[in-house]
Amino acid sequence: MTILDELDKRILQVLQVDASLSNHELAQRVHASPPTCLRRVSRLRKEGVINKQVAILSPDKVGAGLTAIVEITLDHQATEYQIHFENLVANEAAVQQCYRVSPGPDFVLVIQVADMTAYHALAHRLFATQANVRNVRSFFSITRSKFETQIVIA
The missing domain is CATH 1.10.10.10 (Winged helix-like DNA-binding domain superfamily/Winged helix DNA-binding domain)
Structure with missing residues (x-):
């Protein structure tokens, strides 16, 4: 550190x-x-303290107005299966964040897409065609009441 x-x-x-x-x-x-x-x-x-510097866009102004928070449960949770899934979603630009979590589902994803049609296409590509994905539970944002990128520095 x-x-x-x-x-x-x-x-x-x-x-x-x-x-x-x-x-x-x-x-x-x-x-x-x-x-x-x-x-x-x-x-x-x-030293990697500053990871990157970016412009934060307004999703609805650039045609990416649908936010999905998705829980993924895998059939097999061995490390190699988790890494395979992480590599799969890392290559998908619409997946903005991917977290391995515990307990509960294996992963939580934050996805930003244009609309429900785009979400269905992505879900088919990333989830439906993957033999190791057992369960997908999606939540769709109605309103974003808070969005911050700042980390409190102790």
């Missing part, structure tokens, strides 16, 4: 809110010099 000092934490908090800031703007907000800030951000990326 990387040890974070107070400046690292301030940098990470600000970047979680707005990663599009220039290095100079970031340095001003965290009360550090631009060279120091640049070195710190570079180190945090190199």
Whole structure:
């Protein structure tokens, strides 16, 4: 685990809110010099603390307005079967998140697609054609009342 000092934490908090800031703007907000800030951000990326910087889109504005939260139970739960399933969903762009969970189902997926027709096509590809998928339970979002990407830094 990387040890974070107070400046690292301030940098990470600000970047979680707005990663599009220039290095100079970031340095001003965290009360550090631009060279120091640049070195710190570079180190945090190199160490994997900053995994990636992205733009978060509004799904309904880009034609991906249906969110499905899907529970998957496999027939066989041995590690190789779980890895096979993870590799299968990793190649599907509409699967935004995949979690191995316990207890209950083996996996929980968060899927973002255009509509129910697109979901059915994806479900057929990923679930119905897989011999090891025993049970699929899908929930469809009516309203998204909260969506955050920030992690509380202790």
